[in-house]
Amino acid sequence: MTVRIINRSAHPLPKYETTGSAGMDLRANIDSPVTLQPLARTLIPTGLFIELPHGYEAQIRARSGLALKRGLTMLNSPGTIDSDYRGEIKCIVVNLSDEPQTIEPGDRIAQMIIARYEQITWQEVESLADTDRSAGGFGSTGKQ
Secondary structure (H helix, E strand, O other): OOOEEEEOOOOOOOOOOOOOOOOEEEEOOOOOOEEEOOOOEEEEEOOEEEEOOOOEEEEEEOOHHHHHHHOEEEOOOOEEEOOOOOOOOEEEEEEOOOOOEEEOOOOEEEEEEEEEOOOOOOOOOOOOOOOOOOOOOOOOOOOO
């Protein structure tokens, strides 16, 4: 699938780093470093604008290494970019560590995954089909 993209950043286009990669890294398109205090959050622009085909979304997720090593992750994760959105992709970054963390221009801050979705039509009914689990909620599977 080919996706139209505008790159207004000084960085290369996102790319898959390995043949098995599901996501492409997004880079911070900022002029100067941004320091986040513990539990602070900010919106980091990427300089990227995309045109997804109908039936697809872009999911914005945390980078696992950044989350583990520095405590930086994405709020509203995964964030969804709808196929009819044409604005700049921006990432809501939060510092969950107990130390200030600095994001430098060009840092890889998130990953983007393109996924297919379907829109549904609701059918209101009076009951639903039974299953082995039925209404068992959080932590209910695997209990005897």
